[in-house]
Amino acid sequence: MTQQLHIYNTLSREKEIFTPLNPPLVGLYVCGPTVYSDVHLGNCRTFISFDMIYRYLLHCGYKVRYVRNITDAGHLEGDRDEGDDKFTKKAKLEQLEPMEIVQKYTLGFRDVMREFNTLPPSIEPTATGHICEQIEMTRKIIDSGYAYVSNGTVYFDVENYNKKFAYGQLTNRKLEDLLENTRELDGQDEKKGRLDFALWIKAKPEHLMQWPSPWGWGFPGWHIECSAMSSKYLGNTFDIHGGGMDLQATHHTNEIAQSQACNHTAPVKYWMHTNMLTVNGVRMSKSAGNGFLPGELFTGNHPLLEKGYEPMAVRFFMMQTHYRSTLDFSNEALQASEKGFARLMAAIKTLDKIKPTAASTFDFKALQQKCYDAMNDDFNTPVLVAHLFDAVRVINSANDGKENLTAQDIDSLKTLMHHFVFDVLGLKDENAGGQNTALLDGVMKMILEIRAEAKAKKDFATSDKLRDALAALGITIKDGKDGAVWGN
RNA sequence: GGUCGCGUGGCCGAGCGGUUAGGCAGAGGUCUGCAAAACCUUGUACAGCAGUUCAAAUCUGCUCGCGACCUCCA
Numbered sequence: 357m358t359q360q361l362h363i364y365n366t367l368s369r370e371k372e373i374f375t376p377l378n379p380p381l382v383g384l385y386v387c388g389p390t391v392y393s394d395v396h397l398g399n400c401r402t403f404i405s406f407d408m409i410y411r412y413l414l415h416c417g418y419k420v421r422y423v424r425n426i427t428d429a430g431h432l433e434g435d436r437d438e439g440d441d442k443f444t445k446k447a448k449l450e451q452l453e454p455m456e457i458v459q460k461y462t463l464g465f466r467d468v469m470r471e472f473n474t475l476p477p478s479i480e481p482t483a484t485g486h487i488c489e490q491i492e493m494t495r496k497i498i499d500s501g502y503a504y505v506s507n508g509t510v511y512f513d514v515e516n517y518n519k520k521f522a523y524g525q526l527t528n529r530k531l532e533d534l535l536e537n538t539r540e541l542d543g544q545d546e547k548k549g550r551l552d553f554a555l556w557i558k559a560k561p562e563h564l565m566q567w568p569s570p571w572g573w574g575f576p577g578w579h580i581e582c583s584a585m586s587s588k589y590l591g592n593t594f595d596i597h598g599g600g601m602d603l604q605a606t607h608h609t610n611e612i613a614q615s616q617a618c619n620h621t622a623p624v625k626y627w628m629h630t631n632m633l634t635v636n637g638v639r640m641s642k643s644a645g646n647g648f649l650p651g652e653l654f655t656g657n658h659p660l661l662e663k664g665y666e667p668m669a670v671r672f673f674m675m676q677t678h679y680r681s682t683l684d685f686s687n688e689a690l691q692a693s694e695k696g697f698a699r700l701m702a703a704i705k706t707l708d709k710i711k712p713t714a715a716s717t718f719d720f721k722a723l724q725q726k727c728y729d730a731m732n733d734d735f736n737t738p739v740l741v742a743h744l745f746d747a748v749r750v751i752n753s754a755n756d757g758k759e760n761l762t763a764q765d766i767d768s769l770k771t772l773m774h775h776f777v778f779d780v781l782g783l784k785d786e787n788a789g790g791q792n793t794a795l796l797d798g799v800m801k802m803i804l805e806i807r808a809e810a811k812a813k814k815d816f817a818t819s820d821k822l823r824d825a826l827a828a829l830g831i832t833i834k835d836g837k838d839g840a841v842w843g844n
Numbered sequence: 845g846g847u848c849g850c851g852u853g854g855c856c857g858a859g860c861g862g863u864u865a866g867g868c869a870g871a872g873g874u875c876u877g878c879a880a881a882a883c884c885u886u887g888u889a890c891a892g893c894a895g896u897u898c899a900a901a902u903c904u905g906c907u908c909g910c911g912a913c914c915u916c917c918a
Contacts, residue, residue: 387918395918402918442916527913529847534914536846578916600918605847607917630918632911639912676867677857682850682911689856692868699867702881730858738858742866752882756875816877823879834881841881 361416363596364680364734366526366604366627371734376595377625382418383594384410385586385624387603388480390427391461392442395468396647397670397685398633398640402600404671404782405630405679407474409598412731412780423589424477425582426465428458429484429565429575444564454564458484468650471667473782479589483581487567490576490584493618494555494569502617506546508558508572514551517613523551526612526627527605553610555580579610583618586611592619598628634684635660662687665694668786672697675737675781696745701785702843703748704773710754712763718750720768727776737781744776800831804840807833 361374376382386406389395403424413420444454452460469476483490494510497503502517503510514523518531534551554577559566566573586594592615599608608627615623632639640647648658656664665673673693677683723743730739747769753759754766761769777783803822810818823833826842834841 389918390916399918405918524847527847529914533846598918601912602917605913606915632918634911639917673856681857684856686856688854688868692856694868696867699881706882736858738867739865742858745866749883753884756883758883811877814877820878827880832880835876835879843881 361732362734363626363628365625366629367624369528372626374626376418377593380417380419382413382420382596383590384413384420384422384596384598385582385590385594386422386424386477386597387582387599387607388424388426389461389465390442391458391465393461394649394651395461395465396640396649397653398600398647400468400472400650401633401674401683402598402630403469403474404472404674406598406628407472407782408675408679408737408780409596409628409735410475410477411782412735415775415780421479421590422475422477423479423481423586425585426458426462426480426482427578427581428455428462428482429487429581455484458482471650471654472671473668473784475782481585481589483576483585484565486581486585486588487576489588490580491556491567491569493580493584493587493614494576496618497555497614500617500620502613503555504548505571506548508574509546509554510556510571510577511547511552512555512610512613512617513548514553514613515549517617521613521616523613524609526609553577553579555614579607580614582607583611583614583623586623587615587619592621593623593625595624596626596628597624598630601629601631604629630679631682634682639682640685660687663691665690666786668783669694669697672700672741672781672783675783676741678734678736678738680734697783700744700748700777700783703751704770704777704785705843706751706755707766707770707773710751710761710766712766713760714762715760716762716765717760718754718765720765720772723747724768724772727772731776731780740776740781744773747773800842804833804842808839 362371363374364371384406386403388403389399406424410420410422466476494503497512498505498510501513503512515531517523523531524534531551535549556569556571557574557577558572559574563573563575566575586597597608597611604627612623615621634640635647648661650667652658653661653670654664654667656662669690670693673690674683676693676696723746726743727740730736730743733739750759750761751769754761803826807819807822810816810822826833831842834843
């Protein structure tokens with residue numbers, strides 16, 4: 357099947373036909389987490405969205421190199437280019453080495469990503485592992501005349517850059533407007549221009565994380581790591597760069613400027629930005645203090661949560677919203693998704709029980725095309741999900757004998773559901789049996805037989821007792837025309 | 845203040861010029877010993893006002909409300 361994938365490009369503010377630079381290879385870079393604290397759900401949404409994008413590109417047959425960095429150095433605390441970096445500050449707090457903090461939260465991040473069933477990136481480079489590359493890049497930018505050294509710190513010269521390139525193009529802003537609206541901050545005497553940002557920052561003696569450089573001991577600025585690592589692993593120009601929308605105005609704008617200044621070419625063909633997660637209409641963020649940790653969401657151990665939600669129900673909840681729309685969290689919405697997800701999983705299981713008929717009343721090809729059309733339209737997962745629920749209705753109707761499916765149809769549906777639900781949306785059936793399934797199946801079969809006999813004798817006291825006892829164990833009995841089935 | 849975006853039925857959330865989005869909840873029905881599940885039927889939705897058009901949730905203008913970025917954040 358020929359796919360014509362369209363991607364919304366932040367650069368052009370339009371959906372564009374996706375044509376990779378070197379098909380079938382695709383380079384995908386996503387700004388990863390800063391590992392100085394636990395990831396919260398908002399962070400997860402971005403990574404889950406890009407996991408879906410990565411999965412669909414793979415499904416379409418592209419050979420994708422997916423790079424997602426781990427920021428383990430360089431971020432400053434506060435809005436000034438001085439002071440302790442985040443790791444050092446946290447390290448003092450917890451009496452730990454900075455790299456212990458990094459290790460702790462990197463492992464935690466990977467655990468959460470695994471719970472959400474995300475595929476690991478091809479490469480997960482760290483900022484501290486690429487200090488040399490960042491220094492080299494900084495040196496080249498100075499050489500090309502777009503950066504200057506001031507008291508051991510290297511700044512990018514935005515106004516000079518803007519003479520030749522459009523600095524604010526990613527957010528569609530003119531330099532004059534940006535200059536007008538930049539807040540006046542203290543401690544900026546070292547900078548020539550108000551918009552200038554640091555490529556390399558001079559370290560104070562007490563800094564725990566610092567490295568030697570041509571400009572003295574210091575540490576890299578925040579933006580340079582992504583420029584250095586993306587060009588190292590994906591080339592000076594690559595296909596897709598992604599991240600949260602909050603990175604667009606500053607981080608990505610500066611990344612483009614640095615890469616352009618250093619490599620003399622625009623670094624990225626398609627810029628993709630995922631929208632924010634909100635709670636009661638307010639953006640979930642570290643500074644707002646309204647973020648749940650994924651663990652709290654799974655257990656329900658948080659004042660805003662009525663109960664715990666399975667990771668897959670949460671993932672499904674996210675897939676029911678487009679990645680470029682804000683997603684507002686509420687217990688009600690999450691519970692709706694939880695039920696919908698259970699229904700979807702149940703239907704996939706039902707597929708194994710349908711009796712095929714000779715003729716079909718169902719147009720499989722049309723459904724399949726709709727599914728691909730949805731995904732090809734800038735990864736429109738909510739529309740995909742709507743079509744999958746059409747399939748759910750067909751499956752259940754066929755199981756009731758109200759719709760006819762040929763063996764071929766059933767097979768095609770199984771493949772389709774597997775491809776889209778598991779491979780592309782990245783969902784999995786968390787209740788799909790463990791290693792004792794065969795044993796449990798046998799036991800349940802016996803119990804259901806006993807119950808069927810009791811029902812035949814109209815001994816409803818016994819049949820209800822069995823059903824209630826099983827319900828207490830979390831096993832649900834559903835009586836159908838052809839006998840009872842069970843599930844948990 | 846500047847720039848950008850959004851306001852869809854009880855809730856979540858697609859659509860963005862003409863035909864049912866979808867999920868959850870609600871109502872009625874079929875099935876059933878009861879229940880659950882499933883299926884069928886059902887919902888006078890598009891912030892307000894004005895305009896363009898044969899036709900507007902969808903385009904234009906204004907008004908109101910909300911949010912994001914401009915400062916560390918996915």
